[in-house]
Amino acid sequence: MSKKTILLLNRKSAARPEVREVLKSIQKDLDIDVWVPWSRKQLRKIMRRSIKSGTKRVIAAGGDGTLNKVTNALLSCSAGVEVSLGLVPLGTANDFARAYGDFGRDLGHSIRVAATGQANPIDVGRINGTHFVNVASGGFGAMITATTPQEVKRRLGGLAYTLSGLARISELQPAQASISIDGGPAVPTAVTALVIANSRYAGGGFDVAPAASVSDGLLDLGLLSTESLQTVSTGFAGLLESKDPASTIVNRSQVKSVVLKTEKPFHLNLDGEPMVETKFEIDVLPGRLLFVAPAPN
Secondary structure, eight states: OOOSEEEEEOHHHHTOHHHHHHHHHHHHHHTEEEEOOSSHHHHHHHHHHHHHTTOOEEEEEESHHHHHHHHHHHHHHOTTSOOEEEEEEOSSSOHHHHTTTOOSSOHHHHHHHHHHSOEEEEEEEEETTEEESSEEEEEHHHHHHHHSOHHHHHHHTTHHHHHHHHHTGGGOOOEEEEEEETTOOOEEEEEEEEEEESSSEETTTEESOTTOOTTSSOEEEEEEEHHHHHTOOSOHHHHHHSSSGGGGTOEEEEESEEEEEEEEEEEEEETTEEEEEEEEEEEEEEEEEEEEOOOOO
16 A cells, blocks of 8 residues: 555445446556445555555545545544545535536546645534534434435435425424534524535535535534524515525524534434434534545536
8 A cells, every 4th residue: 555645435336337447547547546445444444554654645436425434534544644635526416526516527537636636724524523524414404314215316316305305394393402602602492404514515406505615714504493484474485586595594603613402312414424412512623624626527
C-alpha cells in the first residue's frame, strides 16, 4: 500500500460492469489503488495502513452513506496527518455531490477530479461523536430513508424517497422533545421532522437548507413542529403556489450547537446512516476536513 491515492469503492457499485470498466482504464493512469471494503472494521484497517504508508488522498466512491463511512474512518485514523478526501458519486441520490453540480453522469470525469483536484477545508457536523458532512434528518424523513427498500432505490433513484413518503404520509406523528440552541435554555416542542444541514440537498434532491454552506462554520437547523403547522393560514393550494412552501411552516436558524432531547427513542439519519437515541448533542467542526470539491459534468 505505497500509493499516494486510494479509492474506496462500495460493494454495490463494485458489481456494476460499467464502473469496473472505467476504473480499469483509468486507475493506472492516475496511480490509484482501488479497494472494496467488506465491513467498517476492514475500512478502518485499510485506512490506517494506507496513511501509515504515505497515502495523502482518499477517494470515497459510492453514495452519501459511503461518504459518511469513509469520512468517519478518515477522521479517526488521520490525527496529525494531512490527508484529503475526494468523492465519486455512485449512489442513489448523491445529494452532497449534487450541491457541486456533479450528478454522477461522467464517472471518468468524477474520478479525475477526485484524484487530482485541489483540496480545501470544509466544515463537518458531529452528533454524539459521529461525523456527517451533508445532512442529518430526523423524524418522518429519517424513517422514510431507513425503510425505503434497496431494490426500489436502485430502480427509481431519488424518486424512491418521494414515493415512499407519499405512501406513508398517514404515519406522520410528532415527537415530544426539548431543544437547546447554542447553549440557550431548553425549549419544549413537538418535532414532526427536522434537518441539521451542512450542505443543501437531501432525500434525493430536495433543497432542504437553501442557505447552507460547508465553509461558514455553522449548521443550518430546520424544524417542522406541530406548532408551526398550526400557524399556517393558507390552504394546500396556497402552499403549492408559494415560491418556497417550506418557508411558512419550517422554523430555520443557523447554529453552532444544538442539544435535542426526546421522550421516546428518536430516529436520526446522518448522510444515510441511522442513529436512534433520546439525547443528541450536535455541533459543527469548522474546517475539519480537507475536501476536493466535485466539478459539474
